[in-house]
Amino acid sequence: MKTALTEMLGIELPIIMAPMFLVTNTDMIVAAAENGVAGCIPALNFRTIEELEAGIKDIKSRTNKPFGINLIVNKSNVLAKKQLYKCLDLGVNFFITSLGSPEEVIRESKKHGIRVFCDVIEENYAKKVEDLGADGVIAVNSGAGGHLGNIPASVLVPTLKSKCRIPVISAGGVGSGAGILSMLALGADGLSIGSPFIASTESGVTPEYKQACIDYDAEDIVVTTKLSGSRCTVINTPYLKKIGTDQNLFESFLNKNKQLKKYAKMVTYYKGMKMIEKAAFGATYKTVWCAGSSIEFTKKIEPIQEIITRLKNELETAKENLNKVVG
Ligand SMILES: Cc1cc2nc3c(=O)[nH]c(=O)nc-3n(C[C@H](O)[C@H](O)[C@H](O)COP(=O)(O)O)c2cc1C
Incomplete structure (x- = not known):
């Protein structure tokens, strides 16, 4: 598949495994990368700058495929600056910024050729980060897990596509191949998928949390x-x-x-x-x-490779089904 996101990051599928506070770990990032998806890990999942450095080095020693770091750029994150400059130093493929102003992240990343995607929930902010030089927006919709937006994907994605020149990556509510196809049909250049990966074998959260994603x-x-x-x-x-x-x-x-x-x-x-x-x-x-409503599609605890293979197979079936309807 070719979209602006696959081209930009050099990945097989137009999917980012979304950053999830406490949930995403280095094993998940490596597994996603090796299966054609670019994973992104919150810098805050490492308690110290030393742990962040060790984590990035660990990922790089196990895969040469792209991965990203999520930076919370508001005042609540007192480590933001140190995290940014450590990542720039070590080299990562992209950042996802959330909360606060991404200005410094964008400016400094440009010097290093690192892509920056910014979380947005509406048009005005999307245009603002585009003007600052962001490489893409993560359109967090009202179906997203974690801190959700107010606008459904069916409205948010086409709106941002028509108002912005940079790629739009849809975040929220997708846990099936048909869901992926629907976002691409709305015009999304890619998807950021989180909740369906919580119950992955690689994730370090308790078996009870994973089981809850199956049972609920x-x-x-x-x-x-x-x-x-x-x-x-x-x-x-x-x-x-x-x-x-x-x-x-x-x-x-x-x-x-x-x-x-x-x-x-x-x-x-x-x-x-x-x-x-x-x-x-x-x-x-x-x-x-x-967790978000896309845990609906989580039926068992399984390796990330199997989650991605399922999504790929479902995407093929969804394409065939759509072809039957629209020819
Ligand atoms: C458990 C959990 C933790 C999250 N933590 C973060 C975070 O630290 N930073 C961030 O930018 N987004 C965070 N998010 C939002 C995701 O990056 C992404 O926007 C969301 O998972 C997309 O919706 P989905 O879960 O339906 O795929 C989190 C989401 C979940 C479910």
Whole structure:
């Protein structure tokens, strides 16, 4: 297949394995790369700059195929600058930026010939990052796992395609070959797929989290503001039902207070991330598992190679089925 994304990164399939906080690890990146997909790992999945360096070196020693690093570029990430310059030093193929301004990342990456894709949820911001020199936008739609957008892919992708000159990569809600074909039909130059890889053999999260991706379906995904202060998708486990998805009166009072807002957000974020971390890696009754509705298509824990082979086979079937209908 040839799209602007496959050409830009030199990959077989127009797919990025999306960065997932705590979930993505170096084994997943290598497996994706060796199977024609470019994986992207959040820099924050490495606790220190030394660990980031070791991780990048590890990936590079096991594959020479492209991979990317996800940088959170707002104030919450105090390591952002160090992460950026370490990656530039060691050499990575692309960055995905989320939150905050990607200006410095784009400017510095250009000097090193590194591609930069920026998360966007609407047109104005997409045009802004295009003007800054981004190589593409990751169009995060309302079906995405993690911090989701507000606009469905069927509207967001064609809108961005008509307003931007740079490639548009659709993120959210795709876990089947037919889903991939539908995004390409909307005009997407590629896809960024996350949730369907959570239950991969290579992922380091607990077997319980992986099993939850199999046992729960699209209808069990709810949006909560309790974890980071921003809207985020989680599996509606009994524990989640108990704590609810809305901030309590005290939390929303703090969030509305001009002076306290900033600190309240920081505390919510810190507590939420700790809770997600505990649930991802240890046995706890506080089952706060982040995932999107595309876990609907997760039927077993399997190696990334098999997930990608399934997507490829389904894509062929979807093309044949479509041909029968439209000729
Ligand atoms: C568990 C989880 C963690 C995520 N963490 C991040 C992150 O650290 N940085 C980021 O830019 N996006 C993050 N995302 C969003 C994904 O990169 C991507 O946009 C999303 O997975 C696409 O929707 P999908 O899950 O339906 O494929 C996360 C998504 C999930 C499900």
